[in-house]
Structures are given as structure tokens and as C-alpha cells.
Amino acid sequence: MIKPRDIDLLVQADVLYPMMSNEEIILNAEVAIINDQIVYAGPKLNNKSWNAKEIILGDGKAVMPGFVNCHSHAASLVFRSQSDDGAGGKALYSVAFRAEATITTEQWRDFARVGVLDMIKAGFTTINDIWYEPETLAEICVEAGLRAQIAYKVFDVCLEDLYLNHYNHSSKTADMRLKRGVDFVKKWGGAGNGLITGRIGPHATDTCSSELHQNAYIEAKKLKVGRHTHAAQSAGEVAYIRSKYGVGPVVYLQELGVLDQDLVLAHLTYADQADLKAAASEGVKYAHCSTIYPRRGVYPDIIEITKKGIQWGLATDWMMNDPFEAMRNALNAIRLKQGKHTAYTSTEALFGSTTNSAKVLGLEGSIGKVQEGFKADLIQIDINQPHLVPFYAEYASIAYYARASDVVTSIINGKIVMKDRVVIGIDETKALEAVAKHIPTLSDKMLKLGGAVHPGLCPCGF
Ligand SMILES: [Zn+2]
Missing domain, CATH: 2.30.40.10 (Urease, subunit C, domain 1)
Structure with missing residues (x-):
């Protein structure tokens, strides 16, 4: 026997x-x-x-x-309902970017905890996150048991001034932020019995100087980790890069010598043929955030991205942490864009949010199946x-x-x-209470920045 x-x-x-x-x-x-x-x-x-x-x-x-989210911002839920309508640019730059600058570490921690709770409850088992306070997110992921690739959001402009189209790149800020990003990777890479992997996160093509993009590449190579960047996300970003360098944002990164298979680019919403060709020829990975694009009234050329052989997976981006919503939005949008009910199948959507997303994160041999x-x-x-x-x-x-x-x-x-x-690793009641506590201060902030807060909604009577 x-x-x-x-x-x-x-x-x-x-x-x-x-x-x-x-x-x-x-x-x-x-x-x-x-x-x-x-x-x-x-x-x-x-x-x-x-x-x-x-x-x-x-x-x-x-x-x-478990679902694999190849581009997320766990703590960004603070902007739910504040930058959705009119998020094509105005609210993102005028409300979100300006509010972010005033949010404290403790507040980010409380938001991140609820974000992680939400992701696990929605079925995500791995996320690829880039945001402020990566140390607190890593701590929470270890406590909760969520697998995470995490990057510190590295940029060298004042994000809160971008709504005025003011791009003042500061090398001091660049060095300081890149150092924190590197220190994070060194300290947290491999933590939680291998749950945490660090990435270097040059935030976006326009919010980092050319030098910062190149230094981020060098540091990531030294640390043997990947990078995570927003590219061709908004019309404003593309206009800025074109006016300064005469090419699209992905070609710009290619000319800087920083495109390779270890880079995850989120969005590519406004990428043109030359940008997609550059991404494909360098083996760049792509995170497709199918819920945010229809909300902004634009959709990346996913058919061309697929045709060019760019490896892509499904992601949620910010505020929404729901893989089922991501699959269905992709199914609807891709079919409508193509005018064909066979343009993207349910089988592809499930592979897209598991095995393909794992490939985007370089984890195809270990997760996603x-x-x-x-x-x-x-x-x-x-x-x-x-x-x-x-x-x-x-x-x-x-x-x-x-x-x-x-x-x-x-x-x-x-x-x-x-x-x-x-x-099991998060006390849900306490986590929700901690966020509720911040509503009065946040409501005030959002209102001043032109957000959409309804003053009567706060349980404290605000
Ligand atoms: Zn994002």
C-alpha cells in the first residue's frame, strides 16, 4: 500500500x-x-x-x-469620486497631484491598508505598485500576505505645479528621491519570505529629467531589479515631450537608452506608431488599465500593441481594484473599437489578467498558473x-x-x-475607521482644489 x-x-x-x-x-x-x-x-x-x-x-x-495586477496604486483610493469626472487631465493635475503633496505618511498608510484589503478581497494575489511611502505599503503587504512588486514614485518636478504647465526639474530632488527608491529596494527586496520585490520607479516620461531616467536605469541594473513608468498617459505629457525633444514619449526613452525587457510601461494611451515600434523592438512590457481609459474617453491602440508583439497584461491603475471589472471593460472596449464580437475573448481576458500579467512582471515561471x-x-x-x-x-x-x-x-x-x-492579516473594521477619520481634513482639501466633495456626507457632521 x-x-x-x-x-x-x-x-x-x-x-x-x-x-x-x-x-x-x-x-x-x-x-x-x-x-x-x-x-x-x-x-x-x-x-x-x-x-x-x-x-x-x-x-x-x-x-x-490569483489575479495579477501589473499596474496599481493601492493608496490612491483617497481620490475616489474626486478625479473621475473630467479626469481627462484637469482633475488629475489640478486636484489629485496638488492634494498628494499634502497627504501625510500616516494617511498614506491608512489608505494603503484599505487598498491592500480591497485588492485581496477582489482576488488579486500579486500587485505591481508605484506610489509614495513604499515602505508602509511593503509593511502592510507583508502583514496581509500579499505578493507585491513595489517602487517608490521618483520624479524631479513639483507635481502640484504641473496644472500650470510649469516643469521645473530639480537635480537635488532627483537625487534625493532616487536614493530613497534605491534604499527601499535594498531594504525591502525579498522581505516577507520573498513576497516583496523592489522596482525603481521613474514616475513618468515628463516628470523626470533625461538625466534622472538614465540614472534610474543605471541604479536598477546595479540592483538587478526592473523599473516601472507611466508613458503616453496624457495629451499634456506627450505635448511636453514632443515640444522639448521632437519625438513621442516612448521613442524619447529609447533615445535615452532606457528601454528594455525589465521595464513595465503603464498606459501607452497616446502612443503613436513610432512609439509602439520602439516599445516592441526593445521588448518592453505593457500594463493595460482597461477601466480608467473608457472613463477618460480614450483607449490605447491595443490591437496594434498586440500585433506588434508587445507583452501586455491587465491592470487597474488607481482607485479601482477589481480584476473582474478590468476584464469586462477590456472585453467591451476592444470589441466596440474593433466592431467585432470576436476581437477579445473571455478566455483571453482570463489569461490576460493571470498568466500574461505574470509575464509582464517577469514572473511567468512562478505565478499565474x-x-x-x-x-x-x-x-x-x-x-x-x-x-x-x-x-x-x-x-x-x-x-x-x-x-x-x-x-x-x-x-x-x-x-x-x-x-x-x-x-486574516488586516482588521477590516479598524482599517475602515482609520480612513473615515481623515474625511474632514480631506474634504476640506478637495473642496479648495475644486474637487467634488458633498459636505453633508461626512458622519462627523462636516
Ligand atoms: Zn498609474
Whole structure:
């Protein structure tokens, strides 16, 4: 008789989406985990196969790899409803950028905690974040158990002056910020049993001088980490780069010698053919934030991006942390743009937000699939819901019908981080209260900057 194999965790499922290249979906399945690794994923074996320390049953559940968010700002939720309408540029520059300058470390910490909570509850198991206070985000990710690539937002202009079209690059600010970015990578890279990876984050093509872009490249190479930058995000950015350098923003980065396969570019919304050609020829990775683009009334040329062979994955950008919303917005927008219902399929959307996003982050060998030898990063979805039945176990069943609130279990690096929708490492009540506490000060700030605050809404009577 064969002795049962000792494992740490057995996760069962009525339906398993391993996200392998053969697109197979397995019914009545199970996933066996030892430490942080998947040691088996496939049809249920004989019940004497495993000696598991813990079992998560799979009745009425689908299991798939956790979603990978290849461009996020966990703490940016502070601007929810403040820069959505009119976000084509005005509110971003006049409200958000000016408000950011006055937000304290403690406030960013409180926002980041709720952002991380929101991401885990929505089904993300990995994020790629660039923002202020990366140290506090890393701390929270370690506490909560979320896998994260994190960069400090490095720039050398006064973001709060950009709404006046004032670009004053300061080399002192550049050195100071780049140093903090480098120190962050040195201190936090590998923390949390490998959950945290550092990146260097030159914020955007126009908010860093040429010298800063090049120095960021040099430092990232020394540290052997990737970089993360916003490119061709707004018409203003493109106009500034064109007026100064006579080329589009991606060609500009190519001429600086800083494009390579370790760089993740977010947006490419206003990228032209020459920009896309430059990105493709240097093997740059691309984060496609499908929820924010329709909201701003513009959409990147994703068909051309795909045709040129640029590796891209789905992302959320800021304020919205919902991978299901990201998939459906991409499905709707790409089909409308193409005028074809086959332009982007539900299967592509699910691969786009798991395995392809993992490729964007250089993690294709370890996450994004439920496969033997991969890291145990997976989620369980409750499929016994009025909006999901009858569940025919297709890719379409998840891509069109599942909701973030259906994610009931999250396992990251082999550890259960959410059970029955309770995120174990974060006290949800306290986290929400901490954010509510900041409403009076923030409302005042947003109002002064032309935000959309309704004074009567604050529970404190503000
Ligand atoms: Zn962004």
C-alpha cells in the first residue's frame, strides 16, 4: 500500500482553471501544497493520497490562479469620486497631484491598508505598485500576505505645479528621491519570505529629467531589479515631450537608452506608431488599465500593441481594484473599437489578467498558473450564486458573470490570507475607521482644489 503524502494544505474545487496553454478546465479537482509550492494540481485523487495538515473543501467552488495586477496604486483610493469626472487631465493635475503633496505618511498608510484589503478581497494575489511611502505599503503587504512588486514614485518636478504647465526639474530632488527608491529596494527586496520585490520607479516620461531616467536605469541594473513608468498617459505629457525633444514619449526613452525587457510601461494611451515600434523592438512590457481609459474617453491602440508583439497584461491603475471589472471593460472596449464580437475573448481576458500579467512582471515561471512547481497563489470563487448559475464551467462563466465579492478564499505563497471573505492579516473594521477619520481634513482639501466633495456626507457632521 502506498503511504499518503504529507502536505501542508489541500484545496479542492468543483471546477479548476489551471490556465495552462491547452486551456483545459478540470472538473472535480484538487490542489496540493507544501510550503509555498504547488505539488499537485489536477483531478481529485484517491482520498488516501494525502495526509494534509489542512483541507479547504471545494463544494460549489471554482479555483483559479490569483489575479495579477501589473499596474496599481493601492493608496490612491483617497481620490475616489474626486478625479473621475473630467479626469481627462484637469482633475488629475489640478486636484489629485496638488492634494498628494499634502497627504501625510500616516494617511498614506491608512489608505494603503484599505487598498491592500480591497485588492485581496477582489482576488488579486500579486500587485505591481508605484506610489509614495513604499515602505508602509511593503509593511502592510507583508502583514496581509500579499505578493507585491513595489517602487517608490521618483520624479524631479513639483507635481502640484504641473496644472500650470510649469516643469521645473530639480537635480537635488532627483537625487534625493532616487536614493530613497534605491534604499527601499535594498531594504525591502525579498522581505516577507520573498513576497516583496523592489522596482525603481521613474514616475513618468515628463516628470523626470533625461538625466534622472538614465540614472534610474543605471541604479536598477546595479540592483538587478526592473523599473516601472507611466508613458503616453496624457495629451499634456506627450505635448511636453514632443515640444522639448521632437519625438513621442516612448521613442524619447529609447533615445535615452532606457528601454528594455525589465521595464513595465503603464498606459501607452497616446502612443503613436513610432512609439509602439520602439516599445516592441526593445521588448518592453505593457500594463493595460482597461477601466480608467473608457472613463477618460480614450483607449490605447491595443490591437496594434498586440500585433506588434508587445507583452501586455491587465491592470487597474488607481482607485479601482477589481480584476473582474478590468476584464469586462477590456472585453467591451476592444470589441466596440474593433466592431467585432470576436476581437477579445473571455478566455483571453482570463489569461490576460493571470498568466500574461505574470509575464509582464517577469514572473511567468512562478505565478499565474495553478501548476505543479508554481508558487501556491490561488483563489476560490463561490459559484453557487444567483448571478452565476447555471455554472457551465466555461471561461465565459467567470469572465462575464463572476464578481469580486464571489472570491471567498485567497492563498498566497502557500498561506491562507483570506478565508470566508475575511482577510486574516488586516482588521477590516479598524482599517475602515482609520480612513473615515481623515474625511474632514480631506474634504476640506478637495473642496479648495475644486474637487467634488458633498459636505453633508461626512458622519462627523462636516
Ligand atoms: Zn498609474
